[in-house]
Amino acid sequence: MTVAAVQFQSNWLQILQSPxxxxxxxxxxxxxxxxxxxxxxxxxxxxxxxxxxxAHIGFPGATGAILIGAPVTLGLAVFCIGGGLLIGLFGRxxxxxxxxxxxxxxxxxxxxxxxxxxxxxxxxxxxxxxxGNLLAISQDQLVVYGAFTLAVVLTLAVLARPLVFASVxxxxxxxxxxxxxxxxxxxxxxLALTITMAVQVVGTLLLFALVVTPAATALRITARPxxxxxxxxxxxxxxxxxxxxxxxxxxxxxxxFIVSLAVTAWVVVLAIGGRRRRQSPEPLVDAHxxx
Amino acid sequence: xxxxxERPPALAMTDVSVVRGGRTVWSQGTFSVRAGAVVGVxxxxxxxxxxxxxxxxxxxxxxxxxxxVLGAAPRRGNxxxxxxxxxxTAALGHAxxxxxxxxxxxxGGRFGLRPASAAERARVDDALRRVGALEFADRRxxxxxxxxxxRVAIAQxxxxxAELLLLDEPLANLDLRNQQEIVRLLGELHRDRDxxxxxxxxxxxxxLPVLTxxxxxxxxxxxxxxxxxxxxxxxxxxLYGTPVGVVRTAQGDLxxxxxxxxPR
Numbered sequence: 001m002t003v004a005a006v007q008f009q010s011n012w013l014q015i016l017q018s019p020x021x022x023x024x025x026x027x028x029x030x031x032x033x034x035x036x037x038x039x040x041x042x043x044x045x046x047x048x049x050x051x052x053x054x055a056h057i058g059f060p061g062a063t064g065a066i067l068i069g070a071p072v073t074l075g076l077a078v079f080c081i082g083g084g085l086l087i088g089l090f091g092r093x094x095x096x097x098x099x100x101x102x103x104x105x106x107x108x109x110x111x112x113x114x115x116x117x118x119x120x121x122x123x124x125x126x127x128x129x130x131x132g133n134l135l136a137i138s139q140d141q142l143v144v145y146g147a148f149t150l151a152v153v154l155t156l157a158v159l160a161r162p163l164v165f166a167s168v169x170x171x172x173x174x175x176x177x178x179x180x181x182x183x184x185x186x187x188x189x190x191l192a193l194t195i196t197m198a199v200q201v202v203g204t205l206l207l208f209a210l211v212v213t214p215a216a217t218a219l220r221i222t223a224r225p226x227x228x229x230x231x232x233x234x235x236x237x238x239x240x241x242x243x244x245x246x247x248x249x250x251x252x253x254x255x256x257f258i259v260s261l262a263v264t265a266w267v268v269v270l271a272i273g274g275r276r277r278r279q280s281p282e283p284l285v286d287a288h289x290x291x
Numbered sequence: 292x293x294x295x296x297e298r299p300p301a302l303a304m305t306d307v308s309v310v311r312g313g314r315t316v317w318s319q320g321t322f323s324v325r326a327g328a329v330v331g332v333x334x335x336x337x338x339x340x341x342x343x344x345x346x347x348x349x350x351x352x353x354x355x356x357x358x359x360v361l362g363a364a365p366r367r368g369n370x371x372x373x374x375x376x377x378x379x380t381a382a383l384g385h386a387x388x389x390x391x392x393x394x395x396x397x398x399g400g401r402f403g404l405r406p407a408s409a410a411e412r413a414r415v416d417d418a419l420r421r422v423g424a425l426e427f428a429d430r431r432x433x434x435x436x437x438x439x440x441x442r443v444a445i446a447q448x449x450x451x452x453a454e455l456l457l458l459d460e461p462l463a464n465l466d467l468r469n470q471q472e473i474v475r476l477l478g479e480l481h482r483d484r485d486x487x488x489x490x491x492x493x494x495x496x497x498x499l500p501v502l503t504x505x506x507x508x509x510x511x512x513x514x515x516x517x518x519x520x521x522x523x524x525x526x527x528x529x530l531y532g533t534p535v536g537v538v539r540t541a542q543g544d545l546x547x548x549x550x551x552x553x554p555r
Contacts, residue, residue, distance in 0.1 A: 172448075178400045
């Protein structure tokens with residue numbers, strides 16, 4: 001068995017300027033913005049598992065599209081949005097939702113395998129859905145991604161505050177007349193659009209690193225929603241850009257580097273936070289309440 | 292206050308019944324809570340105490356009868372009601388600062404990105420100050436003790452100048468000292484702003500210093516009485532399904548106690 005040698009490519013700057021790399025940079029950036037913005041809500045709504053499941057639900061969408069000769073992005077979008085609405089409509093309690101989500105997830109993955117087999121899709125097509133293929137982004141896809149990201153940004157600009165209320169404090173938000181359920185469905189559609197794009201960048205299996213990890217990192221730094229959004233977008237952008245540069249340097253899949261950079265940032269912030277906490281024990285928690 | 296309060300009742304029910312999941316939770320609810328009262332809502336688990344609040348908040352319709360809140364029909368999003376749900380603090384974590392949570396109580400339903408105005412921020416500060424939470428306003432909810440979290444929850448409920456406060460088990464999971472501080476705070480809010488306060492509670496004792504009356508859910512119906520009529524051994528024993536004694540101290544303080552004794 002031979003292991004392909006990892007070689008430094010001295011012409012990496014040139015590679016970065018090639019059209020496919022430029023496409024990847026633009027596409028990756030669009031995804032990073034949308035994913036970074038949604039991350040806070042994915043975490044506060046305890047939707048991380050649902051986000052993960054949506055990516056898997058996209059899998060049969062993508063392979064099914066190949067089967068019937070439709071664009072992969074369309075197949076992904078239809079399945080993600082449909083799956084999202086389905087999950088959103090299932091039980092409101094987190095416990096109910098987790099069971100429903102897990103079951104739908106398994107069924108979707110099975111369908112994906114079936115479709116891939118029926119379409120006699122080759123292994124590399126399946127691999128690119130599962131692990132992302134940022135370098136194969138087409139110009140048409142960029143237009144779609146631009147529209148998706150614009151939709152996410154504009155919708156969030158309108159819904160952000162009530163959505164924060166409904167996410168961190170649903171019982172009071174509902175009593176105060178905030179349309180909690182409608183906001184939940186709107187959010188799931190935005191999440192589905194974002195995941196449709198993110199699947200192309202990091203794949204269904206690694207999606208967590210782009211949709212949840214940057215926001216989780218930002219939340220360790222601050223709890224102010226607007227700042228979380230800014231930091232989380234910056235981290236996601238940094239991971240995508242850094243990942244592409246590293247991929248150009250050594251000719252390995254960008255997914256690996258993007259995920260590794262995002263996780264590295266998380267670990268570093270976690271370590272710094274841990275040390276700071278040890279140095280200054282929480283002064284506000286009184287002895288009667290060791291929380 | 293002097294003279295007769297001419298405000299409409301804070302909560303009035305006429306022959307109300309509530310049905311949830313095909314089951315009648317309680318029925319024949321006829322009572323009127325005057326504005327400015329401090330009401331304990333008591334009864335065994337599952338008797339429908341929280342359901343009573345949901346009726347007032349417009350989150351659940353009455354199956355029969357008529358409900359009036361502050362002189363009008365109940366409706367969701369009534370800004371004149373402040374609400375602190377049960378297990379409130381447990382649901383919130385590390386993702387929100389106290390100050391931001393209270394701000395949501397004021398402008399959380401507002402669409403668009405327009406930030407809180409200076410006047411709105413001042414109201415938030417004022418609410419935080421009134422409950423004694425200003426000093427930890429910039430900390431995350433998860434960093435606070437149970438009593439501190441409960442204060443912030445109350446600040447959120449009063450920030451929009453609610454006339455009726457509904458608190459569901461605000462003393463649960465608090466130690467004695469924190470329970471007393473929250474009760475004192477409720478007394479202050481009631482005195483300073485003449486707010487009507489309704490508190491769901493398992494244990495009457497910590498609330499007795501401030502309660503003026505009580506609604507107790509017994510045998511499938513809500514009953515409304517002055518607090519001195521509620522704190523009676525026979526009634527409480529029936530209510531809790533276990534012997535309860537009532538003690539009045541020389542200072543006039545009222546206590547309930549478990550009256551069961553080991554027969555040996």
